[in-house]
Amino acid sequence: MSQNTLAPAAQRRRERRFGLFSLLVLAVMLGVFASSTRGAQATFILNDARGQLFELPDLILPVVPTVIVLSALVAGIAARQFTRGFGSRAVVIVGVVALLFVIAFLTWAAAGGQLSVVGLLRGSLARATPIAFGAMAGVLCERAGVINIAIEGQFLAGAFTAAVVSSIAGNPWVGLFGGISAGVLVAFMLAGLSIKFQADQIVVGVVLIVFATGVTSFLNTQVLSGNPQLNSPTRFASIAVPVLSEIPLIGPVLFRQSLLVFGMIAAVIVLQYGLFQTRWGLRLRSVGEPPKAADTVGIHVLATRYKAVLLGGVLAGIGGSWWTLDAVGQFSREMTGGRGFIALAAMLVGRYSPVGAFGAALIFGFSDQLATSLQLLRVPVPSDLLLTAPYLVTIVVVAGLIGRLRVPAADGKPYVKQ
């Protein structure tokens, strides 16, 4: 509590900054969305094509009135931000403004057409999966004091290996094991170079990314393109939880997903518990703060760091496998498209906690999926530009929300014993 309260002057400055943000949102809503001529109505489909307990009606919204009502809400919030302010709830209110904006945007985008809400949300969760795995890998490493920017490299190595192994074995589980091994191998190089040889961790990370990209691209053109049987992995089937998956709207979003999605959610819960409630977590976090404290009570700093980085490699390897064992079913060069960096952003936005990272991953997954959905709606925005949405969101979120972030104090600092 006491750390979160700001000085009155700083508080006022912050409210005013938030107010400007709301005004900007308002301007876009009124200037672009409300003056749209794309169609009078927006149709949101809430049903899934597969079996459901009962059908929901489609949600049909009149575009201009909806946007105007939403704008009025934003205007009201902005007015209060400039006058009385929202005090300790200020940050939550910014989230509300962002949400109103997203709804207005969707209404505008779906004007004259149809948008499947189930597809959007289901896709968001699926796309959040590798990001969340990667972010958790980052959380583990950095909480233990090792900067891991090589998540992108771990993704690529994992995706590639999982594809090949699953193709050969004809079994996604074996493929997953292959993906994990690749993630751990990259993690092992990171750990060895940065913990044992105390190399600069950023440099090591960059090198590993370049290395993984180069090797997978090379093998892809040299080996896979000539041998398509090596690049046709057996994928994980989607699992439908009985009954629950037939609940309209939430059923298909939450309970009809691939195994990796469920695995990710389980990992978030286990890791959150493990890091903050167990002896293992306490010790892991203690070596990420100035580790002499841990050393002086007999905790083996280097071994603890090694284990954390390798376990991170397991998670990042699973995240990479998502591409070839779940989403796409084929490896192609640089197919992870920078999601490893987005995972880093999710780790930061989530303030180094698994649950927070998961929440941030959802935001990024949503913007990722949205870019795809919008292409189908023929929104008058160039598709290349649309595909940059996740990165734009990353920049806005990282710059705007991280603010005062508490980084593990020994993050990136090698530990040297006398």
Add this chain to the structure above:
Amino acid sequence: MSQAGSTEPAGRQEGRVELELRGITKRFPGVIANEAVDLVVTSGEVHGLLGENGAGKSTLMNVLYGLYRADEGEIIVDGTPLQLDDPGDAIDAGIGMVHQHFMLVPVFTVAENIVLGVEHTRGLGRLDRARASKEVAELAERSGLPVDPDALVEDLPVGIQQRVEILKALYRDARLLILDEPTAVLTPQEADDLFDAIRAFTAEGRSVVFISHKLREHRVIADRISVLRRGRIVGTADPREASEQDLANLMVGRPVELTVSKTPAQPTDSVLQVQGLRVDDAVGSPVVQDVDLEIRRGEIVAVAGVEGNGQTPLVAALTGLREIADGTVTVAGREVMGATRKQILREGTGHVPEDRSKDGLVADFSVAENLILNLWDAEPYARRGTLQFAAINEHARELVGAYDIRTPSVSTPAGSLSGGNQQKLVVAREFDRPIDLLVASQPTRGVDVGSIEYIHSQLVAKRDAGTAVLLVSSELDEVLALADRVAVMYHGRLVGPFDMPISKEAVGRMMAGADPADVLGSPTATPASTDDPATTNGSSPGAPA
């Protein structure tokens, strides 16, 4: 002694411990920190360890605690040689250590810090936090070191953090407790509490190695004193027989002047002028208020006070490090507010910060680089944007000699110097240039008597050269020895300054919040005798009974 086959380490007896170090040698690149050191600590003893900065005290203790590995020698506990590969082994042997620089995880709670490494768990590896809190609270109660187990360590004042460190060792059932300069950051009251806890500890047959630069404390608490000089044991002393002067001479190897010799001040024109100064904390409540102060060339004004009464923000405001909420500060006629840090330094303010490792130096930079941190772009150390290392090193060698900074070379990273030598480095840099105002915060914290003598004489020399000196210190003796005028800081307000001489007792009572009118009475000599509380109508909270 007898090595009867038991599961316990041979000869381990409940509570008692005999420790012997034989021929310990520890070398660092370019230095021999310990050379063939022999030391015996017997059961129930408080063994004082005394020595100059860099003499090797912390190194020796780190060897004993398994943090450093000795190059030669053995450690024998209860007749059994110990193989110490890491601190875990030392802990198992019943050795606990409170380090000179705290070893706590700031973002953990007190209980988490104390149980770290020996946690109790329930199913699924779940930490038993309730049990940890309860055990810590009980232990704290029993050992007379009260502390809230659920507080975050970073929110605690250093005095309490110190307790946490000690409790950490006690929780592991230490039979031998090493205290490396535990009192450097304590108020006198806190130090007394610590001594009570030490006595209770040794009454059970357990032992303490006590390191401090304060000779008085050795005479109060130690049963025997060993003196280290340049890595070797040069003698032992009995604190009941040896005077402080004897100890100082033995330690430094030459007669040391324990009192400051200075002539009466000859103040001239005014340099520092502070009017109605207010400084706020992060939430906007004042931590310094209504401060008026003037310091003239050629005088030392000392600010006494228990730490945490606003001295830190006051100094930060005077040196431009912190925003001034209200009032004005001028140095030699120039406003501090609105000036950049560099302008303030270049135009004639020198600053010895209280936290040397945080604000005083860059640990990874060499000694030579640290010595020009405030002149990094000035001739002759920089020419046309290029550092002139010949000049920089030459300058460093001069200062290292003049201030007796013990370092293997001027290119050694400052962070690897002993604590006291880091302090001397900062002092050397700030003293060695012409300035109008010198602000020195706790300039002799953690510094040995020989160096204190030197720093004090330099402070007086600075004064005599026409500098206005503001000395902020929680060491009452230092304040009284150096000051020409004394002010007392209490709850963010400044009382005084009063002309010297003024009695130690009077300053002490003002530090506890007594009204100066009551303490000083009439302007002439005060009859306030011995320990009678004089006036009862005054408001002196928490004054010791």
